[in-house]
Amino acid sequence: xxxxxxxxxxxxxxxxxxxxxxxxxxxxxxxxxxxxxxxxxxxxxxxxxxxxxxxxxxxxxxxxxxxxxxxxxxxxxxxxxxxxxxxxxxxxxxxxxxxxxxxxxxxxxxxxxxxxxxxxxxxxxxxxxxxxxxxxxxxxxxxxxxxxxxxxxxxxxxxxxxxxxxxxxxxxxxxxxxxxxxxxxxxxxxxxxxxxxxxxxxxxxxxxxxxxxxxxxxxxxxxxxxxxxxxxxxxxxxxxxxxxxxx
Amino acid sequence: xxxxxxxxxxxxxxxxxxxxxxxxxxxxxxxxxxxxxxxxxxxxxxxxxxxxxxxxxxxxxxxxxxxxxxxxxxxxxxxxxxxxxxxxxxxxxxxxxxxxxxxxxxxxxxxxxxxxxxxxxxxxxxxxxxxxxxxxxxxxxxxxxxxxxxxxxxxxxxxxxxxxxxxxxxxxxxxxxxxxxxxxxxxxxxxxxxxxxxxxxxxxxxxxxxxxxxxxxxxxxxxxxxxxxxxxxxxxxxxxxxxxxxxxxxxxxxxxxxxxxxxxxxxxxxxxxxxxxxxxxxx
Numbered sequence: 001x002x003x004x005x006x007x008x009x010x011x012x013x014x015x016x017x018x019x020x021x022x023x024x025x026x027x028x029x030x031x032x033x034x035x036x037x038x039x040x041x042x043x044x045x046x047x048x049x050x051x052x053x054x055x056x057x058x059x060x061x062x063x064x065x066x067x068x069x070x071x072x073x074x075x076x077x078x079x080x081x082x083x084x085x086x087x088x089x090x091x092x093x094x095x096x097x098x099x100x101x102x103x104x105x106x107x108x109x110x111x112x113x114x115x116x117x118x119x120x121x122x123x124x125x126x127x128x129x130x131x132x133x134x135x136x137x138x139x140x141x142x143x144x145x146x147x148x149x150x151x152x153x154x155x156x157x158x159x160x161x162x163x164x165x166x167x168x169x170x171x172x173x174x175x176x177x178x179x180x181x182x183x184x185x186x187x188x189x190x191x192x193x194x195x196x197x198x199x200x201x202x203x204x205x206x207x208x209x210x211x212x213x214x215x216x217x218x219x220x221x222x223x224x225x226x227x228x229x230x231x232x233x234x235x236x237x238x239x240x241x242x243x244x245x246x247x
Numbered sequence: 248x249x250x251x252x253x254x255x256x257x258x259x260x261x262x263x264x265x266x267x268x269x270x271x272x273x274x275x276x277x278x279x280x281x282x283x284x285x286x287x288x289x290x291x292x293x294x295x296x297x298x299x300x301x302x303x304x305x306x307x308x309x310x311x312x313x314x315x316x317x318x319x320x321x322x323x324x325x326x327x328x329x330x331x332x333x334x335x336x337x338x339x340x341x342x343x344x345x346x347x348x349x350x351x352x353x354x355x356x357x358x359x360x361x362x363x364x365x366x367x368x369x370x371x372x373x374x375x376x377x378x379x380x381x382x383x384x385x386x387x388x389x390x391x392x393x394x395x396x397x398x399x400x401x402x403x404x405x406x407x408x409x410x411x412x413x414x415x416x417x418x419x420x421x422x423x424x425x426x427x428x429x430x431x432x433x434x435x436x437x438x439x440x441x442x443x444x445x446x447x448x449x450x451x452x453x454x455x456x457x458x459x460x461x462x463x464x465x466x467x468x469x470x471x472x473x474x475x476x477x478x479x480x481x482x483x484x485x486x487x488x489x490x491x492x493x494x495x496x497x498x499x500x501x502x503x504x505x506x507x508x509x510x511x512x513x514x515x516x517x518x519x520x521x522x523x524x525x526x527x528x529x530x
Contacts, residue, residue, distance in 0.1 A: 053370055075262040077370045081270055085363050086281055103257035210338070211366075 014115045018139040021117030022064045022152075027159045027184055028121075030061050030134055031149035032169045033176035036125045036206040037132060040180040042154070042187065043200040051202045053213035055080040055092045057125050059204050063153025064118035064139075072101060072120060094124030098135035098143055106141020115139050119152045125204035125212050129169070151183060158186040173203065178228030196221050270367035271360065271388070283356040283392070299352035299400065300329035304439035304471040304478040305336075307346070307407045307418045308451060309432060310460040313495035314416025316344050316407040317464035319439070319472060320487050321479030322351050331479060332487050338499050340365045343381055343408030344492045348437035350400040353392065357402055361385055378410040382419040382427055390425030405436050409494045416494060439471030439478035446470035449527040461491055461502065465510050466524055481511035 028041035028050055039061045041050040050069075051061045054076050062069035076097050084092045101120060109115045116139055124133040134146040149167050151160040166179035181199070185192050201216040201224075208214065216224065261277045274282055300322035307316045322330040329351075336346045337358040345361055347354030364384060369375040376384065385406055392402055406419040418430040433451050435443040446467035455463065465481075468489050472480030481488050488511040491502045518524060 047373065049373060052373070071263060071265065074265065074371060075258045077367065078262045078273055079258060081363055081367045081370075082274065082278060082281075085270075085274070085359070086278070100256070100258050104263070107257050211341075 011110075014109065014113075015140060018109075018115040018117050022119050022139065023154060023156075025063050025153050027151055027154035027156060027187055028061050028063050029149065029151045029159060029163060029180045029183055030121045030123050030146075031163065031167060031176055031180060032129070032132060032134075033173050033203075034170050035173060035203075036212065037123045037134065037204040038173065038176045038180060039121075039123065039202045039204075040177065040184065041200040042184050042194065042198060044198050049200060051200050053202075053211065054097060054122065055084065056089055056210065057204065057212050058092070058094050058097060059123050059202060059213050060120065061123070061152075062118055062120040065116065068116045069118045069120060072104070072118065075104070076101065076122075094122050094133045094135060098122040098137055101137045102141045102143045104141075105137060105139060109140040121146075121150050121152065123204060125206050127206075129206075155187050159183045162186045172231075174224045174227035175231060177201065177224050178232055181225070181228070196225055268368050268371040270364045273367075283353060283360060299350045300324045300333075301477065302333065302335045302348055302351045302354060302437070304435065304437040304443055304468060304475065305346040305348055305405050306435045306440075306443045306447060306464050306467050306471075307405055307430075307433065308447060308455075308460055308464060309416040309418065310455040310457055311453075312415070313409055313457065313493060314407045314418060315457075315460045315464050315491060315493055316346055316405070317461075317468060317489050317491045318346050319468050319479045319489050320482075321472075321477065323477045326476075328479075331482065331485065334490060336490050336492050336501075337362060338492065338501070339381070339406070339408075340369065340375060341498045342375075342411065342494060343378065343406060344494060344499055345385070346405045346407070346436075347402055348405070348440075349402040350395075353395060353400045354402040354404070357388060357392065357404065361388060361404075364388075377412065378408045378417060381408065382406055382429075385419070386421060386425045386427040388425075389421050389423070393424055396423040403436055405434065407492075407494060409496060409498075411496070414496065435467070435471075437471075437478070439468075439475030442474045443467040443471040446524070450525065457493060457495070461493065461507075462510055462514070464491060465489055465507070465514055469514055469518065470524060481515055483512060483515055 026042035030039045039051045039059055043050050052073055054060045060073050079100055080092045118139055120137050122135045126132045134150060136144045136146055136150050148169055149163050151163055162183040166182055181194050185194050201221055203214055203216060204212045205214060267273055302322050305318045316336055318335040320332050322333045336344055339345045339362050345358050347358055365381060401423050404421055408417055410417050418434050420428050420430050420434055433447045450463040450466055469480055472478040488507045491507055493500050
């Protein structure tokens with residue numbers, strides 16, 4: 001027998017449900033560095049990606065339920081490719097894709113009883129650092145235009161706080177990766193060790209030709225992590241002090 | 248059309264349905280108008296053949312660790328030079344390039360579709376097609392153009408790629424019905440190809456360096472332009488030189504204009520001394 005639930009209550013329940021679903025997974029961060037945009041996800045799988053290429057200058061990062069964000073990713077690739085083929089490659093941009101995702105997620109959230117438990121980022125690297133775009137789209141279809149960095153999924157608040165402390169938009173790739181790893185290590189309320197094997201890393205390199213997206217893995221990733229650690233050593237004292245303040 | 252490109256709206260249902268990793272197949276579902284080769288060409292007899300300029304000589308050769316693809320710049324419509332600075336080489340993806348000979352308009356469309364097809368597959372699947380897979384996909388696309396080919400709009404591509412599995416450059420040629428043939432060492436297509444092949448036959452050796460391979464390609468294009476009216480030679484006055492793509496394990500690279508200008512000008516200078524170019528030992 002159907003009974004009455006107020007729209008407010010139903011929306012609130014749906015939002016709580018989605019938020020809980022998203023918070024269960026591990027975090028992902030997207031941040032700027034001196035050569036473009038870095039995307040890092042805490043991901044055990046080597047083949048089921050949370051980060052991928054959408055188009056020449058545009059990347060996708062997501063947290064939450066795999067089948068749901070994979071569906072969005074594939075739709076975005078199709079959308080971008082059809083548009084770029086019909087018009088010109090320059091006519092595909094991040095704002096457009098972020099809008100399409102927002103409309104889609106918004107419609108799912110209000111129309112179906114189960115909202116999608118996903119949060120995604122559409123990042124576009126521009127000709128200059130000023131024209132970089134980072135959009136965060138949440139499960140209910142709201143879009144936020146982020147300036148420098150985003151953290152989502154898992155303990156996003158903690159990760160975000162740590163990122164805010166360590167973020168430097170002029171950092172080198174190794175420096176930005178170190179900041180991202182430090183932030184991701186805040187997961188679950190305690191400092192964890194993150195291994196290269198559980199990281200999914202990709203960059204949008206401004207200077208790269210044609211397609212800017214590139215995965216960073218294997219030896220290159222290990223080298224970057226070492227480099228970041230080496231650079232961090234002198235500042236290690238200050239870092240520890242900051243951490244003890246948190247706890 | 249409007250449904251597909253409603254930029255501000257939600258993604259249409261067709262986009263959200265899991266399905267093929269082929270861009271061509273997807274486009275056939277949502278927007279078949281954009282696909283080349285599906286239109287009916289009116290029976291116009293032989294006059295239809297002059298609707299689109301013809302693109303001409305392309306050469307490709309391998310060297311240890313890679314391959315070189317080079318093309319002249321001329322497009323002709325009958326006995327008229329339609330374009331002097333045409334680009335007939337297309338970067339297909341990181342490790343392959345395609346060049347076209349035949350009907351220029353149709354060829355450009357095909358090259359563009361092929362490029363998106365490879366990229367789309369790579370993004371959907373998370374890894375790229377093997378070089379064999381790319382070559383076979385291109386064969387299917389040529390076969391799709393058969394109706395147009397019978398009307399006179401023949402397009403013949405040449406596919407050159409670096410095979411990451413074999414660690415070597417490979418060359419594939421095609422016939423108008425989509426027959427795919429792997430060529431060893433070197434190959435040439437287009438109206439000046441007989442002359443270019445003749446030159447390459449004499450210049451090619453197995454251990455060429457990258458720079459020597461580039462020079463051999465430009466030499467052979469010079470010979471093609473020398474004897475074929477539809478192939479353009481280096482135009483030193485207008486500074487229009489052949490285009491050269493090099494593909495190695497580092498990926499695809501279009502040589503910068505000044506680098507080719509140097510090679511081309513040296514060849515033109517040498518030809519003023521010896522118009523027939525370098526000679527091969529008699530035995």
